[in-house]
Amino acid sequence: MTEQILDADWWSNRYLQQQTGWDIGYSSTPLQTYMNSVEDKNCAILIPGCGNAYEAEALLEAGFTNITLLDISPVLTAALQLKFNSTSVQIITGNFFEHSGQYDLILEQTFFCALDPSHREAYVKHMFSLLKKAGRLAGVLFNRAFEGGPPFGGSKELYEKLFNQSFTLKKMELCYNSIEPRSGTELFFILEK
Numbered sequence: 001m002t003e004q005i006l007d008a009d010w011w012s013n014r015y016l017q018q019q020t021g022w023d024i025g026y027s028s029t030p031l032q033t034y035m036n037s038v039e040d041k042n043c044a045i046l047i048p049g050c051g052n053a054y055e056a057e058a059l060l061e062a063g064f065t066n067i068t069l070l071d072i073s074p075v076l077t078a079a080l081q082l083k084f085n086s087t088s089v090q091i092i093t094g095n096f097f098e099h100s101g102q103y104d105l106i107l108e109q110t111f112f113c114a115l116d117p118s119h120r121e122a123y124v125k126h127m128f129s130l131l132k133k134a135g136r137l138a139g140v141l142f143n144r145a146f147e148g149g150p151p152f153g154g155s156k157e158l159y160e161k162l163f164n165q166s167f168t169l170k171k172m173e174l175c176y177n178s179i180e181p182r183s184g185t186e187l188f189f190i191l192e193k
């Protein structure tokens with residue numbers, strides 16, 4: 001089997017060919033519920049591997065003022081530039097692992113599972129470095145296996161082991177409010193630096 005290289009071209013081709021099965025078309029209920037609970041509207045938020053970034057639209061609507069979107073695909077980010085034109089949202093085309101910044105909150109949704117599993121330790125390390133003291137990484141992770149990938153699956157046990165090394169695990173539980181197609185297959189988590 002030929003090894004897939006999940007680089008910018010690979011992801012751009014998915015967008016160009018409209019093979020975007022992960023894209024649900026709106027801000028998902030678990031993230032929406034969590035975002036509604038965040039009180040500081042001026043906190044610095046990063047959404048890495050943001051895709052069409054429906055969450056950013058919801059955040060803007062809720063009055064959040066400091067939102068950064070990051071994605072490796074220039075095809076996608078060109079579309080985002082148009083979509084968020086005339087808003088305060090910052091859009092960056094780039095590789096997460098090369099991104100630098102300091103954030104209060106990083107939101108995760110189908111980004112972790114899009115990365116080759118060999119990058120998981122680096123994901124944890126880099127997320128940690130991007131957060132300010134007491135900053136949080138929160139969102140959803142698949143609690144199931146997949147054939148092939150992406151997406152690449154995982155389990156609660158695996159994630160706990162992975163994140164416990166550096167983060168304080170505030171929450172990691174079966175998601176009660178997943179969208180219907182993902183019901184029973186995702187975990188909602190909050191990690192604190």
Ligand SMILES: C[S@@+](CC[C@H](N)C(=O)[O-])C[C@H]1O[C@@H](n2cnc3c(N)ncnc32)[C@H](O)[C@@H]1O
Nearest residue numbers: 011022049050051071072073095096109110114
């Ligand atoms: C499965 S999609 C998820 C998109 C979005 N989070 C959603 O839920 O609709 C994964 C996204 O991560 C981006 N991506 C993949 N590897 C990346 C990397 N190393 N750095 C930044 N973005 C990356 C892809 O271009 C793609 O938009």
